[in-house]
Amino acid sequence: MSGEPLDIEGWTCPAPLRDSPTVLLGHGAGGRLTAELVEHLFVPALGGDATALADAAVVDVDGVRIAMTTDSFVVRPRWFPGGNIGALAVNGTVNDLAMVGAVPLYLTAGFIVEEGLETEELGRLSAALGAAAREAQVQVVAGDTKVVDRGHGDGVYITTTGVGLVPAGVDIGPTRAQPGDAVLVSGPIGVHGVAVLSVREGLEFGTEIRSDCQPVSSLVADLRTAGIDVHVLRDPTRGGVAAALNEIAGSSRVGVEVVERAIPVPDEVRAACGFLGLDPLVVANEGKLLAFVPEHQADEAVAVLQANPRGAGAARIGRVVAEHPGVVVARTGIGGTRVVDLPLGEQLPRIC
Numbered sequence: 001m002s003g004e005p006l007d008i009e010g011w012t013c014p015a016p017l018r019d020s021p022t023v024l025l026g027h028g029a030g031g032r033l034t035a036e037l038v039e040h041l042f043v044p045a046l047g048g049d050a051t052a053l054a055d056a057a058v059v060d061v062d063g064v065r066i067a068m069t070t071d072s073f074v075v076r077p078r079w080f081p082g083g084n085i086g087a088l089a090v091n092g093t094v095n096d097l098a099m100v101g102a103v104p105l106y107l108t109a110g111f112i113v114e115e116g117l118e119t120e121e122l123g124r125l126s127a128a129l130g131a132a133a134r135e136a137q138v139q140v141v142a143g144d145t146k147v148v149d150r151g152h153g154d155g156v157y158i159t160t161t162g163v164g165l166v167p168a169g170v171d172i173g174p175t176r177a178q179p180g181d182a183v184l185v186s187g188p189i190g191v192h193g194v195a196v197l198s199v200r201e202g203l204e205f206g207t208e209i210r211s212d213c214q215p216v217s218s219l220v221a222d223l224r225t226a227g228i229d230v231h232v233l234r235d236p237t238r239g240g241v242a243a244a245l246n247e248i249a250g251s252s253r254v255g256v257e258v259v260e261r262a263i264p265v266p267d268e269v270r271a272a273c274g275f276l277g278l279d280p281l282v283v284a285n286e287g288k289l290l291a292f293v294p295e296h297q298a299d300e301a302v303a304v305l306q307a308n309p310r311g312a313g314a315a316r317i318g319r320v321v322a323e324h325p326g327v328v329v330a331r332t333g334i335g336g337t338r339v340v341d342l343p344l345g346e347q348l349p350r351i352c
Helices: 032-046 085-098 119-136 191-201 217-225 240-252 267-276 295-306
Strands: 057-061 064-073 103-114 139-148 156-165 182-185 232-234 255-259 290-293 315-321 328-331 337-339
Touching (some): 085 119, 119 139, 119 156, 217 295, 240 255, 290 295, 295 315
Parallel strands (some): 103 139
Antiparallel strands (some): 182 315
């Protein structure tokens, strides 16, 4: 050794430090860093209640329950197998409304465009957004456009706000999970994150993996029509199934147990995750939902989801228990168990 003091100023850590004086990329990943940023910075500043945070807010206006949500989309690349940032902006917002049981009705869209983006591509993205809105049966009623200097916008970012109505008698929220509930997923997980990553990094996995970008509001409507008493819904986007289950377990103060072999993971996604060292449970989805329903309605709810083409791969993956409140546990294929923790930061940056 030279005996000279170590210069640690330029060191980086693969796991970001929790106590950072600056915003890190991981603060936008939907994991533990995001939760801490929201709970300790935004909620106190805005006068909100961290325990009531959900995919969308439900407000009562003269006896009419209105659901509202807002989201921003910064995915890179803008085009990926199965979708694009325009379609993603619609489906992500519509799905957030559906997760509180609302019928999505209206959207607003804001475009932050980087100088130099070809107008032809902007036109195609706008057309894709409009087509996705029509497919989801929502109307874009207002918008805004801003242009930023070249090199400061990564092409285009899109922000959308959604409004919907919550039907009478519907009570769905992150605090309603209770011991005895069954945990369902509407189809195979992990395909969106892997699809985006494969294009961005030029990876080939033997077959094209296409994003599951789609609206899931029809699935929620089918469950409601069938009379299923849905307690909790969540679309497992940033942070994947792991983050969604941890957020629900923490909000409801219950334990969640899942069976790994029951979770539908496509072979190509499993292979890609094995190659990349990722857990499929933390990979983002954009067209799937998790549903917590009473045990006696679990089989019927799965059948209802499977009857809809957007839920054909639905499965029961676990249950809610009174033990280990706030903790998610997975039963492995060899009979053991492992804790499924909330991801700390960013594993797959810029996927939504």
